[in-house]
Amino acid sequence: MAITKAKLFNTSQKRTSELMKALGHPARIAIIELLAERETCICGDITDELPLAQSTVSQHLKALKKAGIIQGEIDGVRTCYCLSEEGIEDLNELFVPLIKNLTTATQKNCC
């Protein structure tokens, strides 16, 4: 990737792909499912639920945080994680209409 021409894609294309990329790993899907299931902040025990080393889980959490899908708040020695409104809103505003669009388009497809 010598040259990045990313500037030539529009804002919503870039944001959408950023969100999708953040969700492009089974561990990160598992993490957000966990956070949704508990419906509350989870302090740390995410690592116990995943078949990955602590440092790797921490890296995945960082990726989700960077994309704005989750947020983490330090609480003593531990860190409490929960879903971030911002990212979920973006998923609803960007991705839900896109899927709907794709669905109707597919039905009118010639193949």
Add this chain to the structure above:
Amino acid sequence: MAITKAKLFNTSQKRTSELMKALGHPARIAIIELLAERETCICGDITDELPLAQSTVSQHLKALKKAGIIQGEIDGVRTCYCLSEEGIEDLNELFVPLIKNLTTATQKNCC
């Protein structure tokens, strides 16, 4: 990635992340938007619409095809591309409920 423990994630987590990964690049979002917009097969001129070399676009098309999001049919010298029902169905069955789940969970969040 010396060791892949992917077998320890469940099928829907793996399929969901596979779809997300395929959509994790602005060029590939642009491609599916193009295919949806035209509502018909597009023979080749996708390259003209993107700020990328022909070989790179071909690579992105291959990635979308591998994930089952688009399909391509050879038609003479050209190849006709369109959205694939299979992939769009999977997006509806796997991702739409997930977003809904995340949304209600976020509303009940403590942070």
Add this chain to the structure above:
DNA sequence: ATCGTTTATCGTAAATTTACGATTAATATA
């Protein structure tokens, strides 16, 4: 003050992704 717990970060290795130009294969067209 010391010790244990928790989690982020560092260093590192291997795999994958992204991008390009060049080439190839297949089909139209002149």
Add this chain to the structure above:
DNA sequence: TATATTAATCGTAAATTTACGATAAACGAT
């Protein structure tokens, strides 16, 4: 038949991702 067109593939380079263990930083408990 020769030539142009289209699109996939090859070869390659650079960046990024994924994973791990080791370490460090911060806090709580003893």
